[in-house]
Amino acid sequence: MRPDSALITDLYQLTMMQAYFDHGMDDMAVFDFFVRDMPRRNFLIAAGLEQVIAFLEGLKVEPDEIDYLRGTGLFSDRFLEYLSGFRFRGEVHAMPEGTLFFSNEPILRVTAPLPQAQLVESRIINLLHLQTLIASKAARMGLAAPGKQLVDFGLRRAHGAEAGVLAARAGYIAGLDATATVQAGQLFGIPVSGTMAHSFIEAHDDEAAAFRTFATSQPENTILLIDTYDTQAGAEKVVSVARDLAERGIQIKGVRIDSGDLAQAAVQVRGILDRGGLQDVKILVSGSLDEHRLKALMDVAAPIDGYGIGTRMDTSSDDPYMDCAYKLSEYAGLARRKQSEGKATWPGRKQVFRYYEADGTLARDSLSLETDDQPGQPLLYPMMHAGTRRMVAPDLEQVRRYAQAEMGRLPDRLRALDKADPPYPVQIADPLEALAREVDARLA
């Protein structure tokens, strides 16, 4: 499968395009991507823009794809010819990756001829949804376990290869320290980290022999998994193996515990290691961890130095999707909105203005039209012009530092894992309310 194919789209984008094509509907359209509601999150972190820009810049329909579409019988030859020369030439405004945002705030706006803006809907949502979902989940891990080493172990149960690789990226943006996913290291320069699996221990006839084998082959990476048979016995073996290894100049860096009562096991193991003179050996734990389990381990001050976080982060398991949308807000110079029951949208070219407290924490946001002359900080910036990237892509390290700075501006009540009540205030400004009334009057 080709993740960057133009056919990573819903069929209706193409059937609508055929109709737009037939009827000459290629005036400029404006679409917003936003999250409608966030029932289990106090804030979200924008992520995925970089992949959206790369997708839009490279977008074209390949000959075999044209052939496939022809075979469906739904499209005219003239339309397929147009499609074979298709390129995205529109503009994109967006919040930089790492920006905090809230319900109803557009984080990306596409301005392009209607057929262009339509075709890209599905993949834009797909990319922004995934990384924003995971970055926002990962940020909660950092809030629960500040100062601890957090490593992404989630590839295996992420929903496919792309989900695993992009979850590693989103998690790193949101403050994780490393990932086990090797391709994420290659593609994005994220530090990679890994220990050993139970199979490694089991493949040896003796646990201590397994520790020795691994340490001599990975002297810079000696994190030993000690719970395959009996965690305390495993820790005792580490102590005895450490002596032999020290004579060979190899130092054990850490141990990992992946089962049982992690707090209790960590206390026992810490005791064994300390009594064995291994005060510098770190304790890492893993296994069904999420922000609530991290917080519980932190609350009892378990002697744990790092956490491997997998499935529950990479699937955002408590909230595996966001109620997000990509909606038309203007076409051919006229503001537009849908009025569907419970799903009405805000019309026009919008901007989000942010206001801060004197100490720099977030105070409130105002959602308005971009022509509004508000003193707040505007959050949407021009990112693409005429189908081309407008500014140099920030380094992922810069994005990560920016996200950390953003997190530092979160008011305390939004840093809690439970839902804050009232939520962060996002006010609808008068000019936007007025435009919505105007659109409704026109449609009435």
Next chain:
Amino acid sequence: MRPDSALITDLYQLTMMQAYFDHGMDDMAVFDFFVRDMPRRNFLIAAGLEQVIAFLEGLKVEPDEIDYLRGTGLFSDRFLEYLSGFRFRGEVHAMPEGTLFFSNEPILRVTAPLPQAQLVESRIINLLHLQTLIASKAARMGLAAPGKQLVDFGLRRAHGAEAGVLAARAGYIAGLDATATVQAGQLFGIPVSGTMAHSFIEAHDDEAAAFRTFATSQPENTILLIDTYDTQAGAEKVVSVARDLAERGIQIKGVRIDSGDLAQAAVQVRGILDRGGLQDVKILVSGSLDEHRLKALMDVAAPIDGYGIGTRMDTSSDDPYMDCAYKLSEYAGLARRKQSEGKATWPGRKQVFRYYEADGTLARDSLSLETDDQPGQPLLYPMMHAGTRRMVAPDLEQVRRYAQAEMGRLPDRLRALDKADPPYPVQIADPLEALAREVDARLA
């Protein structure tokens, strides 16, 4: 990103491989993939094998990947040279895609030299987890709404492109009728289906004009979205537009409702359409649907012909991951198991034997060693030999029909959406129990 790259793996697979390489540990290893527990499902449907086989057949490490690995400083030149010539040459036994299975039953077994079997762990889990998760979720949709047209709309909120495309495949195996995801149509021959978006309606100054534009461009595909402004008014416009279109030989096939109280709206719309002489126009609905909402709509006999099912299926939102694992069960001729607290595994080369009632429904399964001479139907078949596919891949239509036949053998109590108590019986046979005791005695 490259979904079929060998670097879609966890770092520890490679660091363990370096240690295996250094110490000549390349004896034959046996690993099982299985699901430990299924707290919210009465049955699972095996899916994803085809992608696993393609991955294993094509697996190699590219020069740029070797360069990246060299840069980490964790690997020796000799090992990297070995890795650059790496191929998977092992054997795979598996349940055919579409097979029903239950907790603790291996659905795939890899038999290969230890380093080969180790490297592929992460991606095998990643592929089998995703499609099995989604097929098992999708099957519940079919149980909730038998006989209805079910279409996958989930790409946009699936976790990445691969998740969207493979969810379409898994859903189709489990009985859905079509997908909106175009690349899934191209790659797998799944019927594609689509209607129109709200943006299409909004881009026109008049809803009836939008209906006309679409119908003349898509005369074979005239499913009109009627809830953009007011659903009943939308239905009335369909009636009036239908008369004009009929004169031009175009017949409206259906309408879609995407918001509000779907049961109530469907009743109102059905009345409007019928009174307008459009008894043949079908009603499709969409919007946050899952098996429970489908069942509720079926229970009130809402006049709905088809359902667009999206996010909640493609993310398996009530249960977004399975507790699955890929565990060593034999190495160098000796059976192995881990004994970690709460995560112990079954050793040896296993087989699942299935027993049926007289009427063909499933009675019980027995998990045993493959050498056991049981009369039940064995479920694991040889699928790859020496790294090569052993049998012609079944056509996806065949897989789908097989899955439907399997579903037809489900006992009634497993067809309920709620968890059956007691669950389906999977008995551990005596030879397997005996081997586990033997392994424990050896390790004690």
